[in-house]
Amino acid sequence: MAVAVRTERIFDAAAELFVRYGVAKTTVDEIARAAGISKGAVYLEFRSKDALIEALVRQEMRVYVAAVLARVEADPDGGRLSRIYQHSARELLARPFLRALYTRDADVLGAYVRRGVPRQEATRSLLNNAFVQRLREANLIRPDIDAEVLSQVMGVVSLGLVTAGPSLGGTALAGVLDLVARMLATTVEPPAGQGDVEAGRKAFAELCAGIDAELAR
Amino acid sequence: MAVAVRTERIFDAAAELFVRYGVAKTTVDEIARAAGISKGAVYLEFRSKDALIEALVRQEMRVYVAAVLARVEADPDGGRLSRIYQHSARELLARPFLRALYTRDADVLGAYVRRGVPRQEATRSLLNNAFVQRLREANLIRPDIDAEVLSQVMGVVSLGLVTAGPSLGGTALAGVLDLVARMLATTVEPPAGQGDVEAGRKAFAELCAGIDAELAR
DNA sequence: TTCTGACCCGATCAACCAAATTGGTCAGAG
DNA sequence: CTCTGACCAATTTGGTTGATCGGGTCAGAA
Numbered sequence: 001m002a003v004a005v006r007t008e009r010i011f012d013a014a015a016e017l018f019v020r021y022g023v024a025k026t027t028v029d030e031i032a033r034a035a036g037i038s039k040g041a042v043y044l045e046f047r048s049k050d051a052l053i054e055a056l057v058r059q060e061m062r063v064y065v066a067a068v069l070a071r072v073e074a075d076p077d078g079g080r081l082s083r084i085y086q087h088s089a090r091e092l093l094a095r096p097f098l099r100a101l102y103t104r105d106a107d108v109l110g111a112y113v114r115r116g117v118p119r120q121e122a123t124r125s126l127l128n129n130a131f132v133q134r135l136r137e138a139n140l141i142r143p144d145i146d147a148e149v150l151s152q153v154m155g156v157v158s159l160g161l162v163t164a165g166p167s168l169g170g171t172a173l174a175g176v177l178d179l180v181a182r183m184l185a186t187t188v189e190p191p192a193g194q195g196d197v198e199a200g201r202k203a204f205a206e207l208c209a210g211i212d213a214e215l216a217r
Numbered sequence: 218m219a220v221a222v223r224t225e226r227i228f229d230a231a232a233e234l235f236v237r238y239g240v241a242k243t244t245v246d247e248i249a250r251a252a253g254i255s256k257g258a259v260y261l262e263f264r265s266k267d268a269l270i271e272a273l274v275r276q277e278m279r280v281y282v283a284a285v286l287a288r289v290e291a292d293p294d295g296g297r298l299s300r301i302y303q304h305s306a307r308e309l310l311a312r313p314f315l316r317a318l319y320t321r322d323a324d325v326l327g328a329y330v331r332r333g334v335p336r337q338e339a340t341r342s343l344l345n346n347a348f349v350q351r352l353r354e355a356n357l358i359r360p361d362i363d364a365e366v367l368s369q370v371m372g373v374v375s376l377g378l379v380t381a382g383p384s385l386g387g388t389a390l391a392g393v394l395d396l397v398a399r400m401l402a403t404t405v406e407p408p409a410g411q412g413d414v415e416a417g418r419k420a421f422a423e424l425c426a427g428i429d430a431e432l433a434r
Numbered sequence: 435t436t437c438t439g440a441c442c443c444g445a446t447c448a449a450c451c452a453a454a455t456t457g458g459t460c461a462g463a464g
Numbered sequence: 465c466t467c468t469g470a471c472c473a474a475t476t477t478g479g480t481t482g483a484t485c486g487g488g489t490c491a492g493a494a
Protein backbone atom coordinates (compact mmCIF):
# COMPACT_ATOMS: atom_id res chain seq x y z
CA MET A 1 0.00 0.00 0.00
CA ALA A 2 1.26 3.45 -0.88
CA VAL A 3 2.62 5.20 2.17
CA ALA A 4 0.50 8.31 1.67
CA VAL A 5 -2.85 6.50 1.65
CA ARG A 6 -1.78 4.26 4.51
CA THR A 7 -0.86 7.30 6.59
CA GLU A 8 -4.21 8.82 5.86
CA ARG A 9 -6.00 5.65 6.94
CA ILE A 10 -4.07 5.61 10.18
CA PHE A 11 -4.99 9.23 10.82
CA ASP A 12 -8.66 8.61 10.04
CA ALA A 13 -8.84 5.54 12.24
CA ALA A 14 -6.96 7.19 15.08
CA ALA A 15 -9.07 10.36 15.01
CA GLU A 16 -12.30 8.38 15.10
CA LEU A 17 -11.18 6.04 17.87
CA PHE A 18 -9.71 8.86 19.96
CA VAL A 19 -12.96 10.80 19.82
CA ARG A 20 -14.99 7.69 20.60
CA TYR A 21 -12.95 6.04 23.34
CA GLY A 22 -10.32 8.61 24.27
CA VAL A 23 -6.58 8.53 23.71
CA ALA A 24 -5.84 6.44 26.79
CA LYS A 25 -8.32 3.65 26.01
CA THR A 26 -7.36 3.39 22.36
CA THR A 27 -4.56 0.92 21.66
CA VAL A 28 -2.17 1.09 18.76
CA ASP A 29 -3.34 -2.35 17.73
CA GLU A 30 -6.94 -1.14 17.53
CA ILE A 31 -5.86 1.78 15.39
CA ALA A 32 -3.91 -0.56 13.13
CA ARG A 33 -6.83 -2.97 12.74
CA ALA A 34 -9.27 -0.15 12.07
CA ALA A 35 -6.85 1.06 9.40
CA GLY A 36 -6.66 -2.45 7.95
CA ILE A 37 -2.98 -2.99 8.69
CA SER A 38 -0.89 -4.51 11.44
CA LYS A 39 0.52 -2.84 14.49
CA GLY A 40 4.05 -3.16 13.16
CA ALA A 41 3.13 -1.16 10.09
CA VAL A 42 2.10 1.74 12.30
CA TYR A 43 5.58 1.74 13.78
CA LEU A 44 7.09 1.88 10.31
CA GLU A 45 5.74 5.41 10.14
CA PHE A 46 5.59 6.66 13.69
CA ARG A 47 8.28 6.48 16.29
CA SER A 48 5.75 6.04 19.10
CA LYS A 49 2.11 6.45 20.00
CA ASP A 50 2.86 9.97 21.18
CA ALA A 51 4.50 10.78 17.86
CA LEU A 52 1.39 9.50 16.12
CA ILE A 53 -0.80 11.76 18.23
CA GLU A 54 1.41 14.75 17.58
CA ALA A 55 1.38 14.06 13.85
CA LEU A 56 -2.38 13.62 13.94
CA VAL A 57 -2.80 16.96 15.65
CA ARG A 58 -0.71 18.67 13.01
CA GLN A 59 -2.53 16.89 10.22
CA GLU A 60 -5.97 17.76 11.58
CA MET A 61 -4.94 21.39 11.90
CA ARG A 62 -3.54 21.49 8.38
CA VAL A 63 -6.68 19.95 6.92
CA TYR A 64 -8.76 22.34 8.98
CA VAL A 65 -6.86 25.43 7.87
CA ALA A 66 -7.01 24.27 4.25
CA ALA A 67 -10.77 23.69 4.50
CA VAL A 68 -11.40 27.12 5.97
CA LEU A 69 -9.22 28.73 3.31
CA ALA A 70 -11.14 26.91 0.59
CA ARG A 71 -14.42 28.25 1.92
CA VAL A 72 -13.02 31.76 2.15
CA GLU A 73 -11.68 31.61 -1.38
CA ALA A 74 -15.02 30.40 -2.72
CA ASP A 75 -16.97 33.11 -0.91
CA PRO A 76 -17.42 36.41 -2.79
CA ASP A 77 -17.36 38.21 0.55
CA GLY A 78 -14.70 35.88 1.90
CA GLY A 79 -12.34 38.66 2.86
CA ARG A 80 -14.63 40.12 5.51
CA LEU A 81 -13.97 39.22 9.11
CA SER A 82 -17.50 38.04 9.84
CA ARG A 83 -17.30 35.64 6.91
CA ILE A 84 -13.88 34.37 7.89
CA TYR A 85 -15.06 33.85 11.43
CA GLN A 86 -18.14 32.01 10.30
CA HIS A 87 -16.16 29.73 8.01
CA SER A 88 -13.61 28.89 10.68
CA ALA A 89 -16.26 28.21 13.28
CA ARG A 90 -18.27 25.98 10.98
CA GLU A 91 -15.23 23.92 10.09
CA LEU A 92 -14.14 23.71 13.70
CA LEU A 93 -17.57 22.50 14.79
CA ALA A 94 -17.44 19.82 12.10
CA ARG A 95 -14.19 18.32 13.46
CA PRO A 96 -14.69 16.39 16.69
CA PHE A 97 -11.02 15.75 17.35
CA LEU A 98 -10.09 19.40 16.95
CA ARG A 99 -13.02 20.36 19.15
CA ALA A 100 -11.68 18.07 21.85
CA LEU A 101 -8.26 19.63 21.44
CA TYR A 102 -9.73 23.11 21.62
CA THR A 103 -11.56 22.45 24.85
CA ARG A 104 -8.79 20.23 26.20
CA ASP A 105 -11.45 17.60 26.68
CA ALA A 106 -10.01 15.32 29.35
CA ASP A 107 -12.30 12.45 28.41
CA VAL A 108 -10.83 12.38 24.93
CA LEU A 109 -7.26 13.48 25.48
CA GLY A 110 -6.69 11.85 28.86
CA ALA A 111 -3.21 12.28 30.22
CA TYR A 112 -2.12 13.79 26.92
CA VAL A 113 -3.85 17.00 27.87
CA ARG A 114 -1.50 17.41 30.82
CA ARG A 115 1.73 17.03 28.87
CA GLY A 116 1.15 20.37 27.15
CA VAL A 117 -0.90 19.92 24.03
CA PRO A 118 1.59 21.09 21.44
CA ARG A 119 0.96 24.02 19.20
CA GLN A 120 -2.63 24.40 20.23
CA GLU A 121 -2.12 28.12 19.92
CA ALA A 122 -2.45 27.71 16.17
CA THR A 123 -6.06 26.70 16.71
CA ARG A 124 -6.86 28.76 19.77
CA SER A 125 -5.90 31.99 18.11
CA LEU A 126 -6.15 31.31 14.42
CA LEU A 127 -7.64 34.77 14.03
CA ASN A 128 -4.97 36.37 16.13
CA ASN A 129 -4.01 39.89 16.99
CA ALA A 130 -1.63 40.34 14.05
CA PHE A 131 -4.20 39.14 11.54
CA VAL A 132 -6.87 41.45 12.89
CA GLN A 133 -4.35 44.29 12.58
CA ARG A 134 -3.89 43.51 8.91
CA LEU A 135 -7.63 43.51 8.34
CA ARG A 136 -7.79 46.88 9.95
CA GLU A 137 -5.10 48.19 7.63
CA ALA A 138 -7.26 46.99 4.75
CA ASN A 139 -10.05 49.12 6.18
CA LEU A 140 -12.09 45.99 6.95
CA ILE A 141 -12.34 46.73 10.65
CA ARG A 142 -13.50 49.91 12.29
CA PRO A 143 -10.51 51.88 13.55
CA ASP A 144 -11.94 52.22 17.04
CA ILE A 145 -11.91 48.47 17.64
CA ASP A 146 -8.99 47.11 19.64
CA ALA A 147 -7.42 44.25 17.70
CA GLU A 148 -6.31 42.32 20.77
CA VAL A 149 -9.72 42.48 22.43
CA LEU A 150 -11.52 41.55 19.23
CA SER A 151 -9.24 38.57 18.80
CA GLN A 152 -9.99 37.50 22.36
CA VAL A 153 -13.72 37.90 21.89
CA MET A 154 -13.66 35.61 18.88
CA GLY A 155 -11.66 33.06 20.85
CA VAL A 156 -14.08 33.21 23.77
CA VAL A 157 -17.12 32.82 21.56
CA SER A 158 -15.56 29.90 19.74
CA LEU A 159 -14.82 28.26 23.04
CA GLY A 160 -18.43 28.75 24.09
CA LEU A 161 -19.70 27.36 20.79
CA VAL A 162 -17.52 24.30 20.96
CA THR A 163 -18.30 23.67 24.62
CA ALA A 164 -22.03 24.20 24.26
CA GLY A 165 -22.11 22.39 20.94
CA PRO A 166 -23.20 18.95 22.15
CA SER A 167 -26.10 20.26 24.23
CA LEU A 168 -27.43 22.50 21.48
CA GLY A 169 -28.80 20.87 18.39
CA GLY A 170 -26.89 21.21 15.13
CA THR A 171 -29.55 23.48 13.69
CA ALA A 172 -29.58 25.66 16.81
CA LEU A 173 -25.81 25.95 16.53
CA ALA A 174 -26.15 27.16 12.97
CA GLY A 175 -28.62 29.83 14.04
CA VAL A 176 -26.38 30.93 16.88
CA LEU A 177 -23.39 31.16 14.59
CA ASP A 178 -25.37 33.22 12.10
CA LEU A 179 -26.32 35.76 14.73
CA VAL A 180 -22.76 35.97 16.03
CA ALA A 181 -21.50 36.60 12.51
CA ARG A 182 -24.14 39.27 12.09
CA MET A 183 -23.06 40.92 15.31
CA LEU A 184 -19.47 40.91 14.13
CA ALA A 185 -20.49 42.36 10.80
CA THR A 186 -22.56 45.21 12.18
CA THR A 187 -20.34 46.38 15.00
CA VAL A 188 -16.80 45.49 14.06
CA GLU A 189 -16.82 45.89 10.31
CA PRO A 190 -17.19 49.23 8.57
CA PRO A 191 -20.48 49.96 6.75
CA ALA A 192 -21.22 47.61 3.85
CA GLY A 193 -19.24 48.16 0.68
CA GLN A 194 -16.33 49.81 2.41
CA GLY A 195 -12.99 48.14 2.85
CA ASP A 196 -10.80 46.15 0.53
CA VAL A 197 -12.27 42.64 0.58
CA GLU A 198 -9.58 41.31 -1.72
CA ALA A 199 -6.90 42.50 0.66
CA GLY A 200 -8.68 40.68 3.46
CA ARG A 201 -8.79 37.48 1.48
CA LYS A 202 -5.13 37.85 0.64
CA ALA A 203 -4.21 38.49 4.26
CA PHE A 204 -6.08 35.38 5.31
CA ALA A 205 -4.44 33.30 2.59
CA GLU A 206 -1.05 34.42 3.83
CA LEU A 207 -2.02 33.69 7.42
CA CYS A 208 -3.02 30.19 6.41
CA ALA A 209 0.17 29.70 4.42
CA GLY A 210 2.21 30.75 7.40
CA ILE A 211 0.39 28.43 9.77
CA ASP A 212 0.62 25.59 7.31
CA ALA A 213 4.34 26.10 6.91
CA GLU A 214 4.79 26.02 10.65
CA LEU A 215 2.69 22.88 10.97
CA ALA A 216 4.61 21.17 8.16
CA ARG A 217 7.92 22.00 9.81
CA MET B 218 -25.63 32.08 67.77
CA ALA B 219 -28.61 33.25 65.73
CA VAL B 220 -29.59 30.66 63.18
CA ALA B 221 -29.53 33.10 60.29
CA VAL B 222 -25.93 34.23 60.77
CA ARG B 223 -24.83 30.68 61.47
CA THR B 224 -26.40 29.49 58.25
CA GLU B 225 -24.65 32.23 56.38
CA ARG B 226 -21.31 31.26 57.89
CA ILE B 227 -21.83 27.67 56.86
CA PHE B 228 -22.64 28.76 53.32
CA ASP B 229 -19.61 31.03 53.13
CA ALA B 230 -17.27 28.38 54.48
CA ALA B 231 -18.72 25.66 52.27
CA ALA B 232 -18.57 27.76 49.11
CA GLU B 233 -14.95 28.66 49.70
CA LEU B 234 -13.86 25.14 50.56
CA PHE B 235 -15.77 23.60 47.66
CA VAL B 236 -14.11 25.94 45.19
CA ARG B 237 -10.69 25.34 46.73
CA TYR B 238 -10.71 21.60 47.30
CA GLY B 239 -13.81 20.36 45.53
CA VAL B 240 -16.98 18.91 46.99
CA ALA B 241 -15.60 15.40 47.36
CA LYS B 242 -12.46 16.41 49.27
CA THR B 243 -14.28 18.78 51.62
CA THR B 244 -15.56 17.15 54.80
CA VAL B 245 -18.50 18.34 56.81
CA ASP B 246 -16.20 18.71 59.79
CA GLU B 247 -13.92 21.05 57.84
CA ILE B 248 -16.91 23.16 56.86
CA ALA B 249 -18.05 23.29 60.48
CA ARG B 250 -14.60 24.28 61.76
CA ALA B 251 -14.21 26.93 59.07
CA ALA B 252 -17.60 28.27 60.13
CA GLY B 253 -16.51 28.23 63.77
CA ILE B 254 -19.02 25.64 64.93
CA SER B 255 -19.12 21.91 65.44
CA LYS B 256 -20.12 19.27 62.97
CA GLY B 257 -23.25 18.49 64.97
CA ALA B 258 -24.47 22.05 64.54
CA VAL B 259 -24.32 21.65 60.80
CA TYR B 260 -26.67 18.71 61.09
CA LEU B 261 -29.07 20.80 63.12
CA GLU B 262 -29.72 22.74 59.94
CA PHE B 263 -29.11 20.33 57.10
CA ARG B 264 -30.38 16.81 56.78
CA SER B 265 -27.23 15.68 54.98
CA LYS B 266 -24.17 16.90 53.11
CA ASP B 267 -26.14 16.68 49.88
CA ALA B 268 -28.93 18.80 51.38
CA LEU B 269 -26.29 21.36 52.34
CA ILE B 270 -24.96 21.45 48.81
CA GLU B 271 -28.42 21.82 47.35
CA ALA B 272 -29.24 24.63 49.77
CA LEU B 273 -25.92 26.31 48.97
CA VAL B 274 -26.67 26.19 45.28
CA ARG B 275 -30.03 27.83 45.83
CA GLN B 276 -28.54 30.43 48.15
CA GLU B 277 -25.74 31.32 45.73
CA MET B 278 -28.23 31.70 42.94
CA ARG B 279 -30.51 33.89 45.01
CA VAL B 280 -27.64 36.14 46.08
CA TYR B 281 -26.47 36.27 42.49
CA VAL B 282 -29.86 37.22 41.11
CA ALA B 283 -30.29 39.85 43.82
CA ALA B 284 -26.84 41.33 43.05
CA VAL B 285 -27.56 41.55 39.34
CA LEU B 286 -30.92 43.13 40.02
CA ALA B 287 -29.32 45.71 42.30
CA ARG B 288 -26.86 46.68 39.56
CA VAL B 289 -29.65 46.92 37.02
CA GLU B 290 -31.75 49.07 39.32
CA ALA B 291 -28.85 51.42 39.97
CA ASP B 292 -28.01 51.78 36.29
CA PRO B 293 -29.82 54.60 34.42
CA ASP B 294 -29.73 52.44 31.29
CA GLY B 295 -30.36 49.29 33.30
CA GLY B 296 -33.37 48.23 31.27
CA ARG B 297 -31.41 47.68 28.07
CA LEU B 298 -30.41 44.15 27.18
CA SER B 299 -26.74 44.95 26.71
CA ARG B 300 -26.60 46.43 30.20
CA ILE B 301 -28.48 43.55 31.76
CA TYR B 302 -26.19 41.10 30.04
CA GLN B 303 -23.11 42.96 31.17
CA HIS B 304 -24.30 43.10 34.75
CA SER B 305 -25.18 39.40 34.86
CA ALA B 306 -21.89 38.41 33.31
CA ARG B 307 -19.84 40.52 35.70
CA GLU B 308 -21.60 39.09 38.71
CA LEU B 309 -21.29 35.56 37.39
CA LEU B 310 -17.57 36.00 36.79
CA ALA B 311 -17.18 37.24 40.36
CA ARG B 312 -18.70 34.05 41.86
CA PRO B 313 -16.35 31.08 41.67
CA PHE B 314 -18.84 28.53 42.96
CA LEU B 315 -21.52 29.55 40.47
CA ARG B 316 -18.91 29.53 37.72
CA ALA B 317 -18.07 25.95 38.63
CA LEU B 318 -21.75 25.08 38.58
CA TYR B 319 -22.19 26.79 35.24
CA THR B 320 -19.37 24.88 33.58
CA ARG B 321 -20.14 21.70 35.54
CA ASP B 322 -16.54 21.78 36.64
CA ALA B 323 -15.80 18.20 37.61
CA ASP B 324 -12.80 19.19 39.73
CA VAL B 325 -15.05 21.26 41.97
CA LEU B 326 -18.34 19.39 41.87
CA GLY B 327 -16.94 15.87 41.70
CA ALA B 328 -19.59 13.17 41.71
CA TYR B 329 -22.21 15.80 42.44
CA VAL B 330 -22.07 16.87 38.83
CA ARG B 331 -23.26 13.45 37.74
CA ARG B 332 -26.32 13.30 39.99
CA GLY B 333 -28.05 16.00 37.93
CA VAL B 334 -27.07 19.42 39.19
CA PRO B 335 -30.48 20.68 40.28
CA ARG B 336 -32.08 23.72 38.82
CA GLN B 337 -29.01 24.82 36.96
CA GLU B 338 -31.34 25.97 34.22
CA ALA B 339 -32.08 28.99 36.37
CA THR B 340 -28.50 30.09 35.87
CA ARG B 341 -27.88 28.71 32.43
CA SER B 342 -30.75 30.59 30.93
CA LEU B 343 -31.32 33.50 33.26
CA LEU B 344 -31.90 35.64 30.19
CA ASN B 345 -34.24 33.14 28.64
CA ASN B 346 -36.49 33.11 25.66
CA ALA B 347 -39.55 34.47 27.49
CA PHE B 348 -37.63 37.38 28.95
CA VAL B 349 -36.17 38.35 25.59
CA GLN B 350 -39.69 38.25 24.21
CA ARG B 351 -40.81 40.75 26.82
CA LEU B 352 -37.93 43.06 25.99
CA ARG B 353 -38.96 42.90 22.39
CA GLU B 354 -42.49 43.86 23.29
CA ALA B 355 -41.02 46.89 25.08
CA ASN B 356 -39.34 47.78 21.81
CA LEU B 357 -35.93 47.16 23.35
CA ILE B 358 -34.95 44.53 20.80
CA ARG B 359 -35.08 44.79 17.06
CA PRO B 360 -38.10 42.93 15.73
CA ASP B 361 -36.03 40.93 13.25
CA ILE B 362 -34.04 39.22 16.00
CA ASP B 363 -35.16 35.74 16.98
CA ALA B 364 -35.64 35.60 20.75
CA GLU B 365 -34.67 31.97 21.11
CA VAL B 366 -31.46 32.35 19.11
CA LEU B 367 -30.49 35.53 20.95
CA SER B 368 -31.02 33.81 24.26
CA GLN B 369 -28.82 30.94 23.13
CA VAL B 370 -26.10 33.29 21.91
CA MET B 371 -25.94 34.96 25.29
CA GLY B 372 -25.73 31.57 26.96
CA VAL B 373 -22.95 30.44 24.65
CA VAL B 374 -20.93 33.61 25.16
CA SER B 375 -21.33 33.38 28.92
CA LEU B 376 -20.12 29.82 28.81
CA GLY B 377 -17.12 30.91 26.80
CA LEU B 378 -16.38 33.76 29.19
CA VAL B 379 -16.60 31.57 32.25
CA THR B 380 -14.56 28.80 30.68
CA ALA B 381 -11.88 31.08 29.32
CA GLY B 382 -11.92 33.23 32.42
CA PRO B 383 -8.98 31.70 34.28
CA SER B 384 -6.62 31.84 31.30
CA LEU B 385 -7.47 35.44 30.45
CA GLY B 386 -6.48 38.10 32.91
CA GLY B 387 -9.18 39.88 34.85
CA THR B 388 -8.57 43.08 32.94
CA ALA B 389 -8.65 41.28 29.61
CA LEU B 390 -11.97 39.75 30.64
CA ALA B 391 -13.37 43.18 31.35
CA GLY B 392 -12.35 44.38 27.91
CA VAL B 393 -13.84 41.33 26.26
CA LEU B 394 -17.10 41.80 28.12
CA ASP B 395 -17.24 45.45 27.11
CA LEU B 396 -16.92 44.60 23.45
CA VAL B 397 -19.53 41.87 23.70
CA ALA B 398 -21.94 44.31 25.33
CA ARG B 399 -21.22 46.79 22.59
CA MET B 400 -21.93 44.17 19.96
CA LEU B 401 -25.22 43.36 21.63
CA ALA B 402 -26.11 47.04 21.83
CA THR B 403 -25.40 47.85 18.20
CA THR B 404 -26.94 44.85 16.51
CA VAL B 405 -29.67 43.58 18.77
CA GLU B 406 -30.99 46.74 20.32
CA PRO B 407 -32.86 49.42 18.38
CA PRO B 408 -31.07 52.73 17.71
CA ALA B 409 -30.18 54.69 20.87
CA GLY B 410 -33.02 56.43 22.63
CA GLN B 411 -35.69 54.15 21.27
CA GLY B 412 -37.47 51.61 23.39
CA ASP B 413 -38.99 51.75 26.83
CA VAL B 414 -36.06 51.34 29.21
CA GLU B 415 -38.30 51.43 32.26
CA ALA B 416 -40.38 48.58 30.89
CA GLY B 417 -37.16 46.59 30.43
CA ARG B 418 -36.12 47.23 33.98
CA LYS B 419 -39.55 46.22 35.22
CA ALA B 420 -39.51 43.04 33.14
CA PHE B 421 -36.14 42.12 34.57
CA ALA B 422 -37.30 42.83 38.12
CA GLU B 423 -40.24 40.51 37.59
CA LEU B 424 -38.00 37.87 36.07
CA CYS B 425 -35.78 38.06 39.14
CA ALA B 426 -38.75 37.91 41.48
CA GLY B 427 -40.03 34.81 39.73
CA ILE B 428 -36.68 33.06 39.87
CA ASP B 429 -36.22 34.00 43.50
CA ALA B 430 -39.64 32.65 44.39
CA GLU B 431 -38.83 29.38 42.69
CA LEU B 432 -35.47 29.17 44.45
CA ALA B 433 -37.07 29.91 47.81
CA ARG B 434 -39.65 27.20 47.28
C1' DT C 435 11.59 -5.06 0.12
C1' DT C 436 7.20 -4.62 2.70
C1' DC C 437 4.67 -6.01 6.21
C1' DT C 438 3.02 -9.25 9.84
C1' DG C 439 2.11 -10.94 14.42
C1' DA C 440 4.39 -13.49 18.20
C1' DC C 441 7.06 -11.98 21.73
C1' DC C 442 9.15 -9.12 25.59
C1' DC C 443 8.74 -6.49 29.67
C1' DG C 444 7.34 -2.45 32.06
C1' DA C 445 3.06 -0.35 33.33
C1' DT C 446 -1.51 -0.94 34.64
C1' DC C 447 -5.33 -3.29 36.77
C1' DA C 448 -8.12 -6.30 39.82
C1' DA C 449 -8.56 -8.33 44.07
C1' DC C 450 -7.87 -8.25 48.63
C1' DC C 451 -7.30 -6.62 53.36
C1' DA C 452 -6.18 -3.56 57.14
C1' DA C 453 -6.16 1.14 58.56
C1' DA C 454 -7.91 5.58 58.26
C1' DT C 455 -11.57 8.63 57.14
C1' DT C 456 -16.01 10.55 57.12
C1' DG C 457 -21.13 11.06 57.05
C1' DG C 458 -24.27 10.95 60.43
C1' DT C 459 -26.05 10.22 65.59
C1' DC C 460 -26.83 11.25 70.25
C1' DA C 461 -25.80 11.41 75.34
C1' DG C 462 -24.67 14.86 77.95
C1' DA C 463 -22.12 19.42 78.78
C1' DG C 464 -23.08 24.22 79.23
C1' DC D 465 -32.88 24.86 75.42
C1' DT D 466 -28.43 24.99 72.18
C1' DC D 467 -24.59 22.96 70.92
C1' DT D 468 -20.54 19.85 71.35
C1' DG D 469 -17.53 16.08 70.24
C1' DA D 470 -16.97 11.12 71.21
C1' DC D 471 -18.79 7.51 68.94
C1' DC D 472 -20.53 4.15 65.23
C1' DA D 473 -21.09 2.08 60.80
C1' DA D 474 -19.93 2.36 56.31
C1' DT D 475 -17.21 3.83 52.91
C1' DT D 476 -12.73 5.11 51.28
C1' DT D 477 -7.80 4.81 51.22
C1' DG D 478 -3.19 2.78 51.06
C1' DG D 479 -0.51 -0.95 50.38
C1' DT D 480 0.52 -5.50 48.35
C1' DT D 481 0.48 -9.16 44.97
C1' DG D 482 -0.41 -11.61 40.91
C1' DA D 483 -2.56 -11.36 36.40
C1' DT D 484 -3.36 -8.78 32.35
C1' DC D 485 -2.53 -5.43 29.02
C1' DG D 486 -0.33 -2.77 25.68
C1' DG D 487 3.68 -0.11 23.71
C1' DG D 488 7.40 -1.26 21.18
C1' DT D 489 10.67 -4.81 18.68
C1' DC D 490 12.17 -7.99 15.30
C1' DA D 491 12.66 -12.68 13.04
C1' DG D 492 10.80 -14.24 9.31
C1' DA D 493 6.60 -14.68 6.09
C1' DA D 494 4.90 -12.89 1.77
